[in-house]
Amino acid sequence: MFDPAAQRPVDQAADVRITSGRIVEVGRGLVAPRIVDVKDMWIVPGLIDLHVHLREPGQEYKEDIETGTRAAAAGGFTTVCCMANTKPVNDQRAVTELIVRRAREVGLVRVRPIGAITQGLEGKALADIAEMKDAGIVAISDDGRPLMSSGLMRRALEYAKTFDLPLVQHAEDLDLAEGGAMNEGAVATRIGIKGQPACAESAMVARDLEIVEWTGARYHIAHVSTARTVALVRDAKRRGLPVTCEVTPHHLALTDEACSHYDTNTKMMPPLRTQADIDALLEGLADGTIDAIATDHAPHSPVEKDVEFECATPGLLGLETALPIILDFVRMGTLDDKRAIAALTGGPARTFGLPGGNLAVGAVADICVIDPERPMMLTADGIASKSKNTPFLGQQLAGRAVLTLLEGRAVYDLDGRFR
Numbered sequence: 001m002f003d004p005a006a007q008r009p010v011d012q013a014a015d016v017r018i019t020s021g022r023i024v025e026v027g028r029g030l031v032a033p034r035i036v037d038v039k040d041m042w043i044v045p046g047l048i049d050l051h052v053h054l055r056e057p058g059q060e061y062k063e064d065i066e067t068g069t070r071a072a073a074a075g076g077f078t079t080v081c082c083m084a085n086t087k088p089v090n091d092q093r094a095v096t097e098l099i100v101r102r103a104r105e106v107g108l109v110r111v112r113p114i115g116a117i118t119q120g121l122e123g124k125a126l127a128d129i130a131e132m133k134d135a136g137i138v139a140i141s142d143d144g145r146p147l148m149s150s151g152l153m154r155r156a157l158e159y160a161k162t163f164d165l166p167l168v169q170h171a172e173d174l175d176l177a178e179g180g181a182m183n184e185g186a187v188a189t190r191i192g193i194k195g196q197p198a199c200a201e202s203a204m205v206a207r208d209l210e211i212v213e214w215t216g217a218r219y220h221i222a223h224v225s226t227a228r229t230v231a232l233v234r235d236a237k238r239r240g241l242p243v244t245c246e247v248t249p250h251h252l253a254l255t256d257e258a259c260s261h262y263d264t265n266t267k268m269m270p271p272l273r274t275q276a277d278i279d280a281l282l283e284g285l286a287d288g289t290i291d292a293i294a295t296d297h298a299p300h301s302p303v304e305k306d307v308e309f310e311c312a313t314p315g316l317l318g319l320e321t322a323l324p325i326i327l328d329f330v331r332m333g334t335l336d337d338k339r340a341i342a343a344l345t346g347g348p349a350r351t352f353g354l355p356g357g358n359l360a361v362g363a364v365a366d367i368c369v370i371d372p373e374r375p376m377m378l379t380a381d382g383i384a385s386k387s388k389n390t391p392f393l394g395q396q397l398a399g400r401a402v403l404t405l406l407e408g409r410a411v412y413d414l415d416g417r418f419r
């Protein structure tokens with residue numbers, strides 16, 4: 001078992017005893033009325049994803065809370081934070097309440113909504129943040145839409161600070177991006193697709209950091225994709241600014257070369273970048289500049305994806321492929337196993353101030369059991385998500401969650417150990 005949140009991280013063969021949904025004992029040779037054998041597997045805290053799109057309400061043809069949380073459980077996640085770009089937008093109490101209620105009814109994983117920063121994600125007037133906080137939001141974001149106005153960013157940060165909520169920015173300067181559908185560079189030129197420069201992200205981050213320093217509010221950067229952004233965050237953290245950030249598995253695993261075949265599942269915002277960016281992202285993950293691995297699980301249907309690359313809606317699935325992709329880096333030796341698990345558990349918990357992310361005695365038994373070598377052929381039929389938009393389809397992956405426990409109850413059980 002591995003508990004990254006423990007004072008002296010526990011990394012040893014151990015039994016975990018669970019009673020009434022809580023971890024009551026950790027040690028060797030424990031006795032219990034019922035024993036579930038997970039020998040040779042990793043017992044880690046339930047994974048926590050700071051960034052998913054569950055599409056309910058309003059776009060249930062792509063995903064809904066039931067299918068999205070089923071995909072989360074299958075991926076080893078026990079907590080997911082869902083973005084506000086639903087229809088209607090989660091910019092008011094009624095929508096937040098609906099999401100919380102639906103997720104509770106389904107009961108598969110903990111769903112923590114992220115409220116919009118601005119009404120309708122329009123970047124004009126602030127949303128009902130106080131009301132949404134009351135109803136359960138854990139952060140605010142206009143994700144999918146960057147907050148372009150500096151003045152509004154200042155006010156939003158000040159407001160967020162009042163409620164001690166992190167503000168999550170989709171950092172993309174739309175003036176610099178000019179609607180580019182992929183990364184600006186040699187590959188875009190070769191395949192004839194309009195690109196957007198890496199500085200569209202980092203320029204926005206640089207501006208925001210000035211405002212963060214001014215306001216002292218918590219600022220989190222979604223799906224960091226460029227080397228320059230990593231450098232800016234590293235410097236900001238050194239200066240003590242309350243800044244955090246996340247990286248997605250796909251921005252670590254794929255470069256813009258992946259767009260060469262015009263597969264619209266490789267189109268996302270921010271776009272896939274270069275190997276030099278990936279190297280910097282891995283370094284940022286290793287040294288703690290990057291706090292969390294988040295999937296940006298973004299389901300889309302063939303209506304949005306079976307079109308020309310430039311017309312396609314950006315985004316790809318992430319919940320069921322996150323672990324195998326990240327474990328690949330561990331197997332290659334480019335990412336430390338403990339750091340990888342910390343960035344999927346304790347790191348995200350700390351970033352948004354969520355409970356969980358540890359295996360302490362007394363903690364709620366949200367647990368993920370990983371078979372680090374288990375082969376996984378990714379097929380459309382095998383995906384729990386309602387949508388199938390992933391460039392990894394048909395690939396043989398390795399390493400996956402085999403058992404996910406929510407409060408001691410099996411919400412995913414690949415081999416039927418709990419039956």
Ligand code: DOR
Nearest residue numbers: 143144268269298314315
């Ligand atoms: O590629 C993306 N898709 N990036 C985003 O920021 C939004 C997301 C979506 O909602 O589909």
